[in-house]
Amino acid sequence: MAQLLRVPEVAAGATEVVLSEWLVVEGAEASAGEPVAVVETDKATVEVESDASGVLLRALVSPGAVVAVGAPMALVGARADVGEEDRLLAELGVEASAPEQPAAPRRDLPAEEAESPTPEAAEVPTAPDPVETPSSTAPRRIFISPLARKLLKQAGLGPEDVRGTGPHGRITRRDADAAIAAHREAPAPTAPAPAPSSAPEVAGEREPHTRLRRAVAARLTQSKRDVPHFYLKRTALIDDLLAFRAQVNAHAPVKISVNDLVVRAVGLAHVAVPEVNAIWTEDATVRLPSVDVAVAVASERGLVTPVVRDVQDRTLTSISSAVRDLATRADAGRLQQSELEGGSITVTNLGMYGVEEFAAIINPPQSCILAVGAGRQAPVVRDGELAVATQLGLVLSVDHRVIDGALAARWLGALVELLEQPVRLVV
Numbered sequence: 001m002a003q004l005l006r007v008p009e010v011a012a013g014a015t016e017v018v019l020s021e022w023l024v025v026e027g028a029e030a031s032a033g034e035p036v037a038v039v040e041t042d043k044a045t046v047e048v049e050s051d052a053s054g055v056l057l058r059a060l061v062s063p064g065a066v067v068a069v070g071a072p073m074a075l076v077g078a079r080a081d082v083g084e085e086d087r088l089l090a091e092l093g094v095e096a097s098a099p100e101q102p103a104a105p106r107r108d109l110p111a112e113e114a115e116s117p118t119p120e121a122a123e124v125p126t127a128p129d130p131v132e133t134p135s136s137t138a139p140r141r142i143f144i145s146p147l148a149r150k151l152l153k154q155a156g157l158g159p160e161d162v163r164g165t166g167p168h169g170r171i172t173r174r175d176a177d178a179a180i181a182a183h184r185e186a187p188a189p190t191a192p193a194p195a196p197s198s199a200p201e202v203a204g205e206r207e208p209h210t211r212l213r214r215a216v217a218a219r220l221t222q223s224k225r226d227v228p229h230f231y232l233k234r235t236a237l238i239d240d241l242l243a244f245r246a247q248v249n250a251h252a253p254v255k256i257s258v259n260d261l262v263v264r265a266v267g268l269a270h271v272a273v274p275e276v277n278a279i280w281t282e283d284a285t286v287r288l289p290s291v292d293v294a295v296a297v298a299s300e301r302g303l304v305t306p307v308v309r310d311v312q313d314r315t316l317t318s319i320s321s322a323v324r325d326l327a328t329r330a331d332a333g334r335l336q337q338s339e340l341e342g343g344s345i346t347v348t349n350l351g352m353y354g355v356e357e358f359a360a361i362i363n364p365p366q367s368c369i370l371a372v373g374a375g376r377q378a379p380v381v382r383d384g385e386l387a388v389a390t391q392l393g394l395v396l397s398v399d400h401r402v403i404d405g406a407l408a409a410r411w412l413g414a415l416v417e418l419l420e421q422p423v424r425l426v427v
Helices: 085-091 146-154 173-185 211-226 239-249 258-272 316-332 405-420
Strands: 003-006 016-022 035-040 045-049 054-059 066-068 072-077 229-237 278-280 285-287 293-295 297-299 302-304 345-349 368-382 385-399
Touching: 035 072, 054 085, 072 085, 146 173, 211 302, 229 239, 229 405, 239 258, 239 385, 239 405, 258 293, 258 316, 258 345, 258 368, 258 405, 293 316, 297 316, 385 405
Parallel strands: 293 345, 345 368
Antiparallel strands: 003 072, 016 035, 016 066, 035 045, 054 072, 229 385, 278 285, 297 302, 368 385
16 A cells, blocks of 8 residues: 655654655665665754655655655555556645655755755756656756865855766766866856845855754754853863873774863763763753763864763773764764764863863753863972973853752862873773
């Protein structure tokens, strides 16, 4: 029996997604539980699985289209149903012309949003029933390399503006370079008269917001407005930590960063002060069963905070490998939604940019975020004597609804002890 495959709720609170690509073509078999499409939320890409086994009779949405959660995206049925798509759609309450609507190109959005986050193909929408008329447009599939897509995006061009010379018309870097050069040499078009607007025009180059940037802005604005933040500052002396890191890296299969050591210390501080491992909900304070630490990653697509699970049980090399893997996939836009959810704390580090100290905004629904600055040598007094030590600035932003000042101070004290006695990170 034919049935509709609908867009699932791939993320809490999500109301719409962007279809990135179909993994199964029309007329091909799909098994229940098998991924058939990839969709993009504000922060990640998610594979959509088929609800039942059968033939994908018709794709109702084309790559690049925005689709509401719960909307039909494909018709799945038996092999005997091939050719009966219009009748079956009518019986299921979908008009025969409906496939064209969600498949419309997203001309009102910037190219960066309309394109698939994967380096695979983008597809021009196809009509449900091609008719042999002079005005009909044959569907074509655009293949493009990841580097070529990135270069075109930076130049403000789209794949549809370039003719590929690679196999099957694939757009290569050489094609992208040629198109960019031609675009720069072309005379600038006359700007159209600005449309009436209630907001005053601001001079300067306009860069439309991406979906990710809009999501980050909305989430952090809500956090700063609704979450009662308070801040605690401490300084850790990390000469022993740096010496310990050098010893570990002399034998470890992967190089351990200072940030990896901080993530491990945060996990153990949560074990030492478990009351901090909690989040606020409207009905109750939820005590979390494991220590999951989010790590802020400034990816090429924008700021994301993937979560490292079970930090309390991981080795330093395991933490380092996990953070590297998450950062790499964040740049490629291949993080799964599940990897961006959960945790009670985020670690954000700007020390590599020379920032000595800063305060960060809590990432809801987490209850705190630790801002890590640069390690710097400074004078200190030890046993009445003046000495020089490497200091690490730490600022903890806390949700006062969940964590009181004294509790947060205990947790921060435990973290500083772990950083100043690094052998405790491995015992």
